[in-house]
Amino acid sequence: MSSPAGYFAESLRLYNQLDRIATLLRSELRDTASRHKLTLAQLQALHYLLECNRFSDTPLALAEFYGTTKGTMSATVSVLEEKGMIEKVGDERDGRVVHCRLTEAGRALAIQSFPPISLQRLMIQRVDTSALRRELDQFTDRLQQKTRLRSFGTCTSCRFFQPSESGQPPQCSVFDATLNDEDQAGICREHSPRPAKKR
Numbered sequence: 343m344s345s346p347a348g349y350f351a352e353s354l355r356l357y358n359q360l361d362r363i364a365t366l367l368r369s370e371l372r373d374t375a376s377r378h379k380l381t382l383a384q385l386q387a388l389h390y391l392l393e394c395n396r397f398s399d400t401p402l403a404l405a406e407f408y409g410t411t412k413g414t415m416s417a418t419v420s421v422l423e424e425k426g427m428i429e430k431v432g433d434e435r436d437g438r439v440v441h442c443r444l445t446e447a448g449r450a451l452a453i454q455s456f457p458p459i460s461l462q463r464l465m466i467q468r469v470d471t472s473a474l475r476r477e478l479d480q481f482t483d484r485l486q487q488k489t490r491l492r493s494f495g496t497c498t499s500c501r502f503f504q505p506s507e508s509g510q511p512p513q514c515s516v517f518d519a520t521l522n523d524e525d526q527a528g529i530c531r532e533h534s535p536r537p538a539k540k541r
């Protein structure tokens with residue numbers, strides 16, 4: 343793979359593989375969504391809200407995560423609100439910001455729908471995916487750097503994370519907030535990868 347044609351062919355093969363995996367999983371999720379009278383985008387939004395931290399549950403963050411427009415995501419959020427899957431809550435510090443919080447029904451549906459059943463069945467068959475996941479983590483980091491889109495990582499790999507010190511809880515220097523376990527576990531719109539240490 344030393345020539346431009348080799349790079350092109352290899353990247354096309356990789357794209358085709360990733361696209362096929364995404365199609366297989368999305369097809370299954372689309373069926374799940376349709377059984378609950380939702381679109382795939384609406385079901386995916388519920389999953390994002392289950393995974394994100396409290397600073398990142400806004401329509402704008404949802405739109406950025408899925409690479410869609412704010413208007414399209416606002417429509418998705420409105421339908422989910424009408425269906426009783428989420429509720430909108432105003433931000434305590436900034437009146438222009440609205441948070442989308444899962445209701446009990448929305449949370450239950452998100453938990454039961456992800457991961458897709460086919461992936462769960464693979465795990466039951468004891469397929470070892472640990473090496474694949476490590477490779478994919480590195481691959482995703484590198485691809486994200488090329489696209490320059492937001493990283494949506496978690497606190498422990500973020501340059502704004504200030505770990506617990508002298509008995510004080512961890513802090514976020516962007517939001518000027520104390521971080522509880524749930525905040526740290528959720529993916530975050532403002533995450534910025536910490537630079538790798540020089541050797």
Ligand code: SF4
Nearest residue numbers: 497500503514530532
């Ligand atoms: S430390 Fe980083 S990832 Fe954590 S809440 Fe702050 S900006 Fe988000």
